[in-house]
Amino acid sequence: MKKINFSGGEPFIVKKRTFVGELVxxxxxxxxxxxxxxxxxxSLVSERWFEQYGEFLDILAVSCDSFDADTNxxxxxQQGQKSHLISLRSVRRLCADYKVAFKLNTVVNTHNKDENMVEEIMQLNPCRWKCLLIDGENTGPDALRRAESFVITNAEFDEFLRRHKDVEYLVPESNEKRLYNLFETNPRVENVLNFSGFDEKMFFKRGGKYVWSKADMQLDW
Structure with a gap:
């Protein structure tokens, strides 16, 4: 295995952050x-965690769908009384201080599709900014969650991408590509992938293989 990603839910909840730290x-x-x-x-990322586990982590991706508090x-x-945007910028600083690559994930939806995030994204300067659509398990008659009110069209998604075309590290995932969003791993682990619905060609098409080890990244910490 070349790559492993821990997501949730919120990975930092279990055993007050230590469980995911020990896994990393x-x-x-x-x-x-x-x-x-x-x-x-x-929301739960702390400097103490970075002190203990930061050296073992290559990339920390933070979900950020808007830079407007009301939209969030x-x-x-919104994280209770905490500001999501304050937490976001705090994590960005910690990643720089402890030499962990910082990544952003944005789900483009009805509430943020017209937002211009260029300035804020440029300031945060992530190594990758992944922009996704809602579909699959979150829409339709068999949906696990009722998210239809958040769904936008492909044309609206394309317009969002055009607005942010100057952000060089933007990585879009359309409905077609997003099918494989949760399976980022080594495409040669054939015994597992044969039963997973994994498509190797789509893996590479959606940018699944990239410089993902911080040892190989040329980042300005």
Missing amino acids: KLCKQTLGVESVSIVSNG EKIGR
């Missing part, structure tokens, strides 16, 4: 996994 350490130190990453909303509240990104 195990994967990097014992198993020698090339790239270890976490997807988080950023409509989407459900």
Whole structure:
């Protein structure tokens, strides 16, 4: 295995952050996994965690759907009394301080589709900015969650991408590509992938293979 990603839910909830920390350490130190990453909303990330586990983590991706507080509240990104945007910028600083690559994930939906995020994204300067659509398990008669009110059209998604075309690290995922969003791993692990619905051609088409180890990244910490 070359890459492993921990997502949720919120990975930092279990055992007050230590569980995912020990998993990250195990994967990097014992198993020698090339790239270890976490997807988080950023609310529970602390400097103490970075002190203990930062050296073993390659990428920390934070979910950020808007830079407007009211929009975040409509989407459900508000973190109680905490500001999601304050948490986001705090995590960005910690990633720089502890030499962990910082990534952003944005779900483009009815509430943020007209937003211009160029200035804020440029300031945060992530190594990748993944923009996604809602579909699959979250829409339709058999949906696990009722998210139809958030769904936008492909044309609206394309317009969002055009507005942000100057952001060089933007990585879009359309409905077609997003089918494989949750399966980022080594495409040669054939015994598992044969039963997973994994499509190797789509994996490469959607940018699934990239420079994902911080040891190989040329980042200005």
